[in-house]
Amino acid sequence: MSSGPGTEFRFGVNEISPEADWPERAREAERLGYDVLGTTDHLGLSAPFPSLVAAAAVTTRLEVATYLTNASLWDDEVLAREIAGTDRLTGGRLSVGLHAGWTGSAATAALTPQDKRDRLAETVDVLDRLLTDPGHLPRPVSTPRPRLMIGVGEPEDLDLAASRADTVVFIGASLPPGGDLVLLGPDEFAAQVNTVRQRAAELGRSPELNVGVKKVIVTDDRKAAAEALRPAFAPHLTANQLLDLPTLFIGTHEEIAEQVRSGYDRYGLTSYMVLSAHLYDFAPVIPLLRKG
Template sequence: MTGGPGPVLRFGVSEISPDADWPERAREAERLGYDTFATTDHLGLTAPFPSLVAAAAATTRIGVATYLTNTALWDPEVLAREVAGTDRLTGGRLSVGLHAGQTGSAATAGLTAQDRRDRLAETVDVLDRLLTDPAHRPRPLRSPRPALMIGAHEPDELELAARRADTVCFVGAELPPQGGFVLAGPEEFAERVATVRARASEFGRSPELNTGVKKIVVTDDRRAAADALRQALAPHLTAAQLLDLPTLLIGTHQEIAEQIRGAHDRYGLTSYMILAAHLYDFAPVIPLLRKG
């Protein structure tokens, strides 16, 4: 790749195992050059905010984040307390990802998809109001508040993210009530990104654009890997479509680096979240992208 320096890209790793050694995993992520260490927010997994405090205590520079907080599980004012307190205990290194979540537990029984999206919007309002209020206690260290990421896929989520998010996370998949995900194709992904970028521009905003990587396959035969992955993961898409998705990274480390550069040119993506299962698979890509 020739010319000037490449885009400034950020990479996070999300730990979802309830049995993970949080301090050790966070230290490894920091050592390998990741920018953020994150946890998700599902019942049956480790509570997100104590996990991030433990991760920050074991590291010196890496940011910590929720990816993503299930707002259907939280009273917004209680969440504001947790966010502010965790930001203080992590030395101002916290960023907060928010998502409407899925059904499937007693805690969200009776909530429709629209109910959950309404709670997401309410939560954004409450966090923005309380965390920037000098009178609110506890106060976050970061000013005016920790950065807010909104995970979006549905039209009203995309609109909310365009108007309010510091970082927009393109989920890149349908999330059925029974769990799991159905990958969106590259054309659908592109349409959602274009919608957010256009709406954000109308509001005079330019949020960071992020996506979560569902799978990484390090291989010297991209097409064969995509063919195999298609059968197990996305039979509704072609192998060529899978190879064009930023939510799947397939190839040699150099090819994956080129794939990410191409996704920046096409979509404007500058931020990726990698599952901890691929912590070491992806790590060699980071220096390839950092050196331009």
């Protein structure tokens, strides 16, 4: 597999500020050439679905996405209503990302990791049933339903994503109980991608493969930047390993563009989501990767 001029990449920005000016952020994302504006689903942050409606209202091309919805926080039928209504209000530009959830509320505190994975699988089943049912109201505009994204961080997440997702979102990190986010090393990340691709192929499926980018560092000294980042961000990895990860973009804009191409050649990744803090840092890379 080689990323020639015909490879189509999609780039998104994930807004995580609880006080974001959504119309302004959406206008800037569209102006800069991003394809998707996303929002996460954590208590204490902006309510995801109203935020996406506000973003779509001031743009014409920009897709919007929940990146990612915590399935454990929602009643499935309520979630189906929110998705269908938001899809209608955004003119069919909604993608729905789902995840088993690392954080929650008092109501979900007693759930084990397996409980959350079971809830996620149940949510996928219910949403597929309700959102494709002609009798369910409100009806989504998208057919047969909005794009479904499933986030994977642990090996136990891979089979569901491979078999059900339109887009598999590789978080590229795990969250041990009571600990901080731990980046997966290059070999671990490759193993997850290979498992998903093999399982999907067995089922005759070819989902879009997306990764959440944790940092974008524009520099002319990649090695020094990786070494400076390593102690606080990934002390278990070497600087060379950090430079080999698709979850970190480090280098000049041209070098970052080459990272994107390498991510396709090695993993089949065609979709990336950067954090809103890096909206302007990453934007100059986008035209370097557009066809023509």
